[in-house]
Amino acid sequence: MLSFESSFYEIIGILAVALIIILILLIAVGLVQLAISIRINKFIFPRFQSFILDSFYSFFESVFNIFNMHPDILEEFNIKLKNQASLEEFMKVPPSKRIVVLPQCLRSINCPARLSARDGIKCLECGKCKIMEFVSKAEELGYKVFVVPGGTFVKRIIIKERPKAVIGVGCFPDLVEGMKIAARARIAAQGVLLETSGCIETIVDWNKLYDKLYLGLNREFRGDP
Ligand code: SF4
Structure with a gap:
């Protein structure tokens, strides 16, 4: 009974660590994409980027605060990103x-x-x-x-x-x-x-x-x- 319980908690622990690693990776990919997109003024995988930005918006806001960047840049970028993600469909x-x-x-x-x-x-x-x-x-x-x-x-x-x-x-x-x-x-x-x-x-x-x-x-x- 004890060994079943301990292996159950072990699995939960492994899953939690895996989830945290996935989240960190997603945020890291999102941050790199965001930085590149703002720099070159072009969007990379806009749907995916929009999803990441919406999911971790407060985090991205904090990063902008740390670097003393105006929040308007992030807001405008977010809207442009969403526009780009649905542009093709809209035009049809x-x-x-x-x-x-x-x-x-x-x-x-x-x-x-x-x-x-x-x-x-x-x-x-x-x-x-x-x-x-x-x-x-x-x-x-x-x-x-x-x-x-x-x-x-x-x-x-x-x-x-x-x-x-x-x-x-x-x-x-x-x-x-x-x-x-x-x-x-x-x-x-x-x-x-x-x-x-x-x-x-x-x-x-x-x-x-x-x-x-x-x-x-x-x-x-x-x-x-
Ligand atoms: S009636 Fe039309 S044009 Fe006149 S103020 Fe209202 S929204 Fe503007």
Whole structure:
């Protein structure tokens, strides 16, 4: 009985040590890949890298802190990585199966539109912010655009619309969370980080957002000469 118990604990011990070694190896590979990718500004196995980064994000943050590197570098890299991981799939999806999710904080503080529990905020085209122009172009291409107050709404829209691809805009935590939800639902996601965070009149680089809108579309869709 004793020898059975001791061999059982021995096996558990060996498994635990093996697991720790695997974790250390994964982190080491992730760190090397991260350093090389940031240095050469190119992604190496983006899906794997994204998985490692998400799994050990706090650890990578601590390493950045130790080396006095700005956390924005890691956040931007994480979003670029996720974008790259699903880029090919995203480009194959026609605009009619794509949606765009914008945060309500992009609106003008004097926005007259009201929140609907079903569709979020429906732009009334008052022209006080750039959402009006963007929605018009996106809808012309075949997209559906939603202006939403938060993550719960995003989940609801994804369940209702069942898109094959999504473009999301948000601050870092919201965007990463949204992109994880999309990945779990097998939806190809492209994210654009807000240039300023906060809750009102935030700023996005509209050029970056328009570039996402046109991904995979030919000149005829883009309206290029
Ligand atoms: S353009 Fe649309 S979203 Fe922007 S402030 Fe006017 S109604 Fe609101």
